Amino acid sequence: MASFTLQGIPVSRGIAIGRAHLLRPAALDVEHYLVAQEQVEAEVLRLQAAIAQVHKELQSIWADLPQDAPTELGAFIDVHVLILSDPMVSEAPLDIIRSRHYNAEWALVTQVDELSAQFDEIEDEYLRERKADIQQVAERILKVLTGSANSVPRSDGIDERSANMIVVARDISPADMMQFRDVAFAGFVTDEGGQNSHTAIVSRSLGIPAVVGMGNASHLIEQDDWLIIDSDAGVVIVAPTSLVLEQYRERQVLLQKQRKKLGKLKKTPAITQDGVEVTLLANIELPEDAAHALDAGASGVGLFRSEFLFMERSGQEHKLPSEEEQFEAYRAAVLGMKGRPVTIRTLDVGADKPLDTTEHNILNPALGLRAIRYCLTEPQLFLTQLRAILRASAFGPVKILIPMMAHSFEIDQTLNLIAQAKKELQAESKEFDANVPVGAMIEIPAAALALPMFVKKLDFLSIGTNDLIQYTLAIDRADHEVAHLYDDLHPAILQLLHTIVTTAEKAEIPVSICGGMAGDVRLTRLLTGMGFRELSMPAALLPEIKQAILNTHLENVQPYVKKILRSYEPVVIRETLAAMEMLGQTVH
Template identity: 30%
Template sequence: MPVSAAASAREILTRLHDVMASRAPAQSKLNSVVNVIGEAMDSEVCSIYLLREGLLELFATRGLDQEAVHVTRLAMGEGLVGTIAANVETLNLAEAAAHPDFAYRPETGEDRFHSFAGVPIIRRERAVGVLAVQHSEPRRYADVEIEALQTVAMVMSELIANAGLIDPTSDPVARPQSTAEARVTGFKLVDGMAAGAAVFHQPRIHIEHTVAEDTEAERHRVYAAFDKMRDQIDRMSSQAEFGVGGEHEEVLETYKMFAYDEGWARRINEAIDSGLTAEAAIERVQQRTRMRMREIDDPLLRDRMHDLEDLSNRLIRIVSGQLSTAAQMGLRQDSILIARNLGPAELLEYDRRRLKGVILEEGSLTAHVTIVARAMGVPMLGRVRDIKQLVAEGDRLLLDSEEESLTIRPSTAMEEAFDAKLLVTQRRRAAFARLRGAEPVTKDGHRMTVMVNAGLRDDVAAIELTGADGIGLFRTEFQFLVSATLPQRERQQRLYRDVLDAAGDKPVVFRTVDIGGDKALPYLDHDENSEEENPAMGWRALRLALDREALMKAQARALLEAGAGRVLNVMFPMVSEPWEFDEALELFEVQRNWLSDRGRKLPTEVRFGVMLEVPALAETLDMILPKLDFLSIGTNDLTQFLFAADRAHPKLALRYDWLSPAILRFIRRVQTQAGAAGVPVAVCGEMGGRPLEAMALLGLGIERLSITPAAVGSIKAMVRSLDRDALMAEMNGWLATPPRSLRPLLTRWAEAHGVELA
């Protein structure tokens, strides 16, 4: 075996180029290919399987029985070859038969071979075949051998496509066409409704030449493309029309960091050394990145990898001169963009007058593109599976991210219903907007406090837009989630100060960082990011912060310095026992004393509270209430902990009602005990943002809600139409001998008493 992956791959590619350039029949070429690879790698077996009519067919082999060619077929996911293709993964096995997916095919005569290595042949991000080698002696293949196989497989994809060996029925480019109306669902990333024509982003280009004739010339092409790409990114980030100071700026800074990453450039250079053209080298590194992404369970780390995918697409387009995205071609009408995923810079290239919405096959709330789309005000729906198989370019689409739905080729009746809902939504928003200056006072004179939840600097504008009483929950972890490295204290301080400045005389409650568990960060130690069986109940929030004392000290100082001269409200999440609050409080006090000793200006007052999410804390309220300035009930986590039910589980999501006696009695008990101690109680979470559920909370004695900005108008309207004392009297009776759920009783009562629940 040659000593380096580059030398091995270059030798094979040179010989393959000569074979595929010949005028021999396709089958003869493949027979020569397996011999070239086998000889170069000193392999006893080299086999090529190609996807035909949904099955992986043995097309050529060196070392297996020739009678098996065009006879042995494996389904996707069947045997080692089928597993490689189905998962688009590499297998490297010292003993093939020991693998759980091993399937013996006697016609191949492979029983005398023990070791096995196989790599997918990928076209347009899907496997269209498998390249495999085998040896009789049990051994794992060296990294350089696997690297050479992967490089050769990438080139073979283009070679077999040019030779017409990719079955049209298996080609991932092909997709069924339909004129029938359809409706699919997804995951709401950015709220809103939109109508427009389907436009595919199409960032990928066709690579015509994969084998380099002059590696130095290819290297210079890549250097020039890097310079042009970096100039584009610098210019784009400076021209983004968002105003000053938002999380989108940090997103673009992180994106620029990837663009200037020397490690990425080095890997592309190494691929060129193996004999690839500039385009093929970038694609080779991109394929490796995609395969890594499939192995990564952490969604946040996957989101960061998508930035690199975006940059790779951009670099390939520059080096090839094929600027063929929909953004570069221009949108000719109101459009809804469809993509597997997007980078933040790619979204910024679109005409914001024409771009009405975005549909992603992937996507997440913390992805960089989501943060930028929110800043742009573009509705976005994510996790819409197989959308490219259902939609044709130009199809009429109706996007309703509030309903988490997409209507494809709508009928006239569907269009009319959509337009009617959009009109009602616009009118309702207009009516709610008129309540912006109105106070949330019940019909019987009780003044409620309605605040908003936030996590981005831009979210603070919702106070003015909705007329909310302040920010009842500012999630400080968002800054940590969008950063490529741990945010320095100065950056944190700048964010918190900007939020307080924007809020003016309205209060802001900062929740200390809630990371860890299902919000793992790529820059934490590897063992601290290890997969947890129950991440929501794992090493997260205050538990992590107390263990990572330096992290919390930095945040404490940042908050104290940002709050200089004003009232600072600090809330600790996921407190299970009073001693955790005591430790967190002591840490803040140490930092406050440190600043005071150095003559730094301090907040006029620091008010401390906890978020009650863990039911255990309710059993020690008598111990912790005397130390608290306020208490917030986090209904999202509380519900799943109280019922031992994962709220993300599809079979359990609707099973446990927020209006069940268990939740309502629990909240009433906490409210009663805290009220007797003189500690104000707020409810944070989705429960408080739903008019019927919020009405029930008011009936329990809750007077403070912190909700999503979009819900403020409807909650204010409900409050102003409610006789709270009358409802409280009914609630006491209902909860004494409750039914399975109070939802029907509350609904009927609201209708009978004219409570506005729209």
Template identity: 35%
Template sequence: MEVRGGIAVTPAITVGKAFILDREQPRVTQQFIRQDKKTVESEKTRYLKAQSKAIKELKKIEKQTADTKDISIIFCGHRLILEESQQEILYTIENNFFKAEYAVHHLMQSYQQNLSSRRGELYSRRISDLKDIENRLLKHLTSHKNISYKSLRKPVVIVAKELTPSQTALLPLNKIVGIITNSGGQTSHTAIVARTRGINAIVGIGEETNNIFTGDTVILDGFTGKVVIRPTKKTIDKYKKQQQQQKIKTTSLQKIKQLRSETKDQHSISLLANIENPFEVKTALSQSAEGVGLYRTEFIYVDHNHPDEETHYNAYASAARKLGNRSIVVRTLDLGADKDFGLFRTVEDNPFLGCRSLRLCFKHENVFRTQLRAILRASVHGNVAIMFPMVSSVEDIKKALDILSQVKEELHSQNIHFAPRIPIGIMIEIPSAAITCDLFVDYVDFFCIGTNDLVQYTLAVDRCNENVANYYKFAHPAIFRLIQHVIQVGNKHGVRVSICGEISKEMIIVLIGMGLKEFSLSPYSILEVKKMIRAITLQQTQKIAKRVLGLVHHDDVIRYLRKKIKNIEKEYD
């Protein structure tokens, strides 16, 4: 038995037999054609016929996936690249006398080489897309055939060095129960397609796929990212038991989808979703999210190196329309530090304390203005709010509001419509902002406490540094006191307070007891948190919060909360 780690894509447990996918990519060698007009025109025609077939295929996939926009848009992009590269390939055939196959391979390889020297998920995704496009064209230029799954008698787990988005989109769901790949990330196009189609996938496990053979039993743990190869019977039984428990839990949670998010004594608690792109709205709503409390707009840069105003606008407008009258809080770009994407090439000794987020937006004001224009334009399509991250002083918010005001005037002079009243909020994630939050109440409509950075900056712990991971403690008395102060100020001045970040359900109970009524969570956490909220009274949460605020040590808090949660879970299980 071997256990390997990768990147989990879908929260699920899968036990199945491996099927090694040999892609048998067409081998392309350097080939030339005769240098006469008739041969050149014939080769160009051969390429155009192959391109036409490839585009026809892509349009068919777009049509088949039209109700799942996050898949459809990927293949729309492939089609556009095919169309835009046509002239360059024809030029290569005509002037370099390359055979069509080699012209395609040469161009796509040059694109990939330019991208391979750059780091980041954006470039990995584009390389994968280019490989997919090349394979599609070569298939029609050669006698290469599609992989057939018809001979499979039982559902299998596909194991491959990599899967293209096309291959993933066309996998027969009655034959495939999981995917394991060498490469890929959680936001790669292949991962997005797998997640959307409900296929359990572990990606990025490296060369470890070489240790898996067709017929081997494999276990995919979509909660931890573990792949268990040739497990023992005891391990299989353990995971099958977890699988069954997860099914029962999922069925149980489905029953409360339509129920209100409220305590046993009917105090409403709003549960919203954190999203990174408009396609996740569908998932959020399926998990009974009441809206979007945090739209992390910086992830638009994963798909687009330098998105223009229309790209921003289309993303925000799409999300707003899908939500209808539900609220959506659009956070302005939080780029820098761990979300650099290689865009501004700023090298700093300590990027978390450097030019990131709102500071970066002030430095690159043209980028900031472009985004603000797009958000304002999108505001006519729904209940949109704007939130500024990494605010450390009143000067920050005044400067941001001044730029926003100028952008509004520009749109007004151009007769471009936007909502007349757009709520404005700030992230409370720097201790200076938490301590002086009373100074912001005249400028904003809401506070959103960002727990991840608040813990990091308050306790002087780099949350990405494994050497100090044991110092990163949410249950530190300083964190609770800062949050309590923000809640009290918000309540006193009528400023709404919410929280977002990676929060455990134990901490949510404490925060409700401290007076917090709004949480923005991962979509997949919402139903479980709702179930817990419905099993407890407000008075119980207040007693728990009072006890926790009296404890000094982090470990004492955790032990106390786990005991309390265990008792609560007994009530609703």
């Protein structure tokens, strides 16, 4: 077979070499036939039984999640449980069987096709992701109805390398992905998806190479083909020559040695060669992640995403966590960091993180009732969370971070509620730090352009680059059709970042970056050269970023940074960035 190369969207880092295992979806072009009137209720029962079995499977997968599983997986599986319980999926096909006498498979596919067509008309990140989820849930039901064999790969003993399997699929559901935990696999390749698809998020969490949004890879790649994933370049090489295979194996070994070497930097402070210290923090989702942050050498937690406490509540009918439950979680994270600061972001739900998939029905949730907007419409829910965070501050340094702020009244109302929470706790003789710093996430262009109203009233700023880029460039970062327009080096983004760090510096207010740009080693020198002294990222990325800082001399970097900020030509910006990255290539 002749070798060929496919290009997609890189969503994680590293190199994977292995055999292709094609994960075939249940065919949506199922058998169509009409059932007799006397058989209608039997057909209804058949579909109901299949739905019940899938529900049981999902609950079992959720219950069996290992402690080291990516925290996002529980939330994804919860969404599939909710979809399965939604009348549009669980009841509407039954009505089709009764009214049209369709067989169960035909009725289910008919309903899913109707839902998919509706979602296709609304170009929105959240709704499009729900379309993929609904199709994945339907495929699980169809596998039960048709008796399809489980298609999870198993090592077939072709040779000693056959255990290194690369999963190739149209898309991979989170439930299917969990079934891979007992199977050796090296990477993921999918036709669909963008930077924030399930496959992308989980592959980053697991540190496994992956390329998504490849179009028709699952049709071009054949079972057991040798594959190389170069996830840094977003490239998949199919049937590589022996020479190319050997070259990539050498690169793989080199990368493994580099990772081992980076681990030795854990206790080394992140100080540039000209003596400037940069604080490296970790992003966490759950209290137990604090241990990983410490192990990676984090100086604290720059972002505790508290919404996962609200979302991962399978079997609890999404009852909101009590103040006591939240307090125990926040306190565990604070104690786990052993005196290092923990920044807790208040509830950020809406858009792609609903508390309930049936809760809101708006055209564009990403621009709707989410984050602080949602919390201010639910003051009791917000007050309960603020009380829990304040109580946790009695056990170590805590900061409160408010997401998606853009208006002065949002700052005032938030500060009033924090003051109210403090008064209530004082009246109840409950301990807390009266001077807990309060900060805002800068992720809306309006906030970046109106910083004076933030720096006068708040203690610190944290930039969420993922949303800032999405909102500034008016593109959906999860849509593979426009993913190429998501550009963290767009002149508008760089100018906004420069404005923020300069304004914060003049106001003598701390500013950090907790979005994806903070964990991109290509941008480390640029960001530190612009003046950022706090970066927060997934714990696994800390060692590589630290090494880049240790090998940086900021005075040498400055001319390159100034040239980049003066330029509006993408080619010039990227060439200058590449030249800057060549500075000081000595290993620390």
